[in-house]
Amino acid sequence: MTRAHIELGNVTPHNIKQLKKLNSVVFPVSYNDKFYKDVLEAGELAKLAYYNDIVVGAVCCRIDTSEKSRRLYIMTLGCLYPYRRLGIGTMMVQHVLNYVERDGDFDSIFLHVQVNNEGAIDFYKQFGFEVVETKEHYYKRIEPADAHVLQKTLRKKGESNGTKISNDDSGKDGFRKH
Numbered sequence: 001m002t003r004a005h006i007e008l009g010n011v012t013p014h015n016i017k018q019l020k021k022l023n024s025v026v027f028p029v030s031y032n033d034k035f036y037k038d039v040l041e042a043g044e045l046a047k048l049a050y051y052n053d054i055v056v057g058a059v060c061c062r063i064d065t066s067e068k069s070r071r072l073y074i075m076t077l078g079c080l081y082p083y084r085r086l087g088i089g090t091m092m093v094q095h096v097l098n099y100v101e102r103d104g105d106f107d108s109i110f111l112h113v114q115v116n117n118e119g120a121i122d123f124y125k126q127f128g129f130e131v132v133e134t135k136e137h138y139y140k141r142i143e144p145a146d147a148h149v150l151q152k153t154l155r156k157k158g159e160s161n162g163t164k165i166s167n168d169d170s171g172k173d174g175f176r177k178h
């Protein structure tokens, strides 16, 4: 048997309906027209995941510059249930990690997850994300309504781009500038 081929592809006006359908199946919240309009202009920050020729996953991010920092926000990252545990989620996170590494000027990557989404929390912890905050009543229409903020720190507060890190943790991840 030949191995399945997994790859990422761009979101375009021709396949945006597949992204909408996928997100409606994978996530308990729905996303509005503005979300999809922005995604079409997001370039490398939005990708579809293909299993052979079938769309089975997608990742959509945006750059967030609130709170005096430059952060990458993962709005959605999901894979259809029958195609989970095949490395597709990992490929999408790796794409995001490569993006921030190439850019070199992000403080962190973050996202919200429903507090009962233990699978996703375990998944993200593998990549160095940790729960940094829990927001009560974050979701309006789903239960539980609380969300954890998962964050992967790339740069400590006050550390500017290009600064050499002198503590013992330097070099533990690939995103710090040396």
Ligand SMILES: CC(C)(COP(=O)(O)OP(=O)(O)OC[C@H]1O[C@@H](n2cnc3c(N)ncnc32)[C@H](O)[C@@H]1OP(=O)(O)O)[C@@H](O)C(=O)NCCC(=O)NCCS
Pocket (backbone or CB within 6 Å): 026, 027, 074, 075, 076, 077, 078, 079, 080, 083, 084, 085, 086, 087, 088, 089, 090, 091, 111, 112, 113, 117, 118, 119, 120, 122, 123, 124, 126
């Ligand atoms: C979270 C999610 C994206 C993971 O996608 P995936 O394609 O199954 O992930 P991978 O196959 O790359 O998993 C990599 C590793 O993460 C961990 N992991 C993934 N899903 C897990 C789960 N449900 N429970 C525990 N660990 C899990 C495992 O260690 C796994 O390695 P293994 O399969 O060799 O044990 C997927 O479960 C999903 O789409 N969930 C619904 C959407 C969602 O909740 N997204 C998160 C908020 S944006």
